[in-house]
Amino acid sequence: MTLAVDVTSRRGAFEVRAAFEAEAGRTVALLGPNGSGKSTLVSTIAGLVPPVEGAITLDEAVLDDPANDVHVQPERRPIGVVFQDLLLFPHLSAMDNAAFPLRARGVTKPEARQRASELLARLGLANRADARPRELSGGEAQRVALARALIVEPALLLLDEPLSALDVAARMRVRELVRDELARFPGVRIIVTHDPVEASILAERLVLLEDGRVTQIGTPEEIRSAPRSRYAADLVGVNAVRGFLEPIGEGTGRLISSEGALVTPWPEWYVEGDVVGIVRPIDVTLGPDRPEGSARNVLFGRVTSVAIEGDRARVRLATAPPLVAEVTLGSVERLGLRSGVEVWASFKAVEVELLPP
């Protein structure tokens, strides 16, 4: 079974345009910063926000096709959704929340309750069946919401930020549970998250969403080795500069972006258009003076932050383009690196890896 999404959706002035596919048995994560349009996309797939263009199909079933006036109402979609703030019904017990989708489909009360309590028991909530949502802990409420979404065995499971409302301790436990439930769920599985760690633990395939657009689709490994945007690069901890190339000499080019230019090797495959230049933070050398030597990229700028990770530090620089450098703690001390200090950053042209977009 495959969900194919290729839509444009609007909410007020905000527009999301996204195209991706999700196959049964493989979890897809929609990963993006806050405000990237993840929630709008979730609402569109769930049928709450009809798209203005494009189509959503689940195998042969067309869920949305505005050009042909097709819009399947939310209640007729085979989709189980766990919303970001859960939206459990406050007037119903945990068991009746979980039984709600069965009751809505005309299953008798005793049977619906029987099936709900079995599912709650599987999720470790056997003794909380009679509790109201406000009496549940964050982790318990999360599991009730999951039970409610799973109980009718939908074709598609959609989890919107399933762990964001939980504290650290609960998050670890619920993450394991969510992972187990995703693994045993046979249909199409989509999770939405802003947390790259969560995404790479729970999903086999990532769809990066930035500012209402899909910027990259791939496995975590693919994105790690070849990020295509600043956000993706940030996620995997490398620098990415997007722009076009112009030749400046034998085998050498200049990558011109809106935020600055870099000297790069000239790739034989280049014809025209945008490319992404990747610079690994470990390749960026910092110094107090303008460096003498073979480095073709020499930039001057102010340090905006220094983050220490183990025996190394990630230094953010307000150069043009902005960069992250990774240096030893020794260098931090020797150069007196802290916010506001001005330094020279340098790296060789060959240290810029160019990727076709």
Next chain:
Amino acid sequence: MSLATDSRRSPSTASSPLRRGRIPAGFVVLAALGVALVALPLLGLVLRTPWSRIGEILASETALTALRLSLIVATTSAAISFVLGFPLAWVLVRGTFPGKTLVRAVVILPLVMPPVVAGVGLLAAFGRRSGLVGSWLYDWFGIQLTFTTAAAVLAATFVSFPLAVLALEAGLRGLDERLEDAAATLGASRWYVLRRVTVPLMGPQIAAALVLSWARALGEFGATITFAGNLQGRTQTLPLAVFEQLQTDTDAAFAVSMLLIFLAFAVILGLRGRFLR
């Protein structure tokens, strides 16, 4: 300014919550006058009520007929207010259409309109001879509303309807619509969402709408006597009975008044915790 920020200040300003409890002397006098204004007539009623005869008076034909009619009129009216008021509140809260503010103002107007004017208006609309709809109803179907129980219900509904709409509007506004969205994604039809999510979550406001409009309908006088008349067994509700008895048998007027006070008091107790905090 919150207490928390006050308490972190210097000792002199930290005492301000105590100062806040001080009440200006003039206010005490005026507040007492306010209470007296409401309490004196109540006290007068209690003192003037012929307690020894009250059982006999209330068991009389006139009182029992009026009570029965009042309960029928108020209950029917509250039911109509809910059945029409719920969809109207829905449209006013969730709909967007030109003239919404005007529609809302018109619906609320009976709340501040003199009831006798309401009665005149009802005559103009439903009167047998010259009523906008009334003359047509009579000419075509032979239906006459004036001087019938239906007219008493109509008059009571006219004045109590805005209370129901206001309470239901408040309920719908306070509802998290995303719960209804969530219910839809869980397979609930619109009707099922309404029945199992919207209405249960609005329970307190629906109760308030019913009780308030019922109580207002129970006490309706001006519009009823103007539009429906004062016919025992057909349009003579408790307040109309009081009005009539005041001219013939004052003891009976006080006894029936006491009954109305009792019913009103029961409503207040029923609403306790909803509007009285």
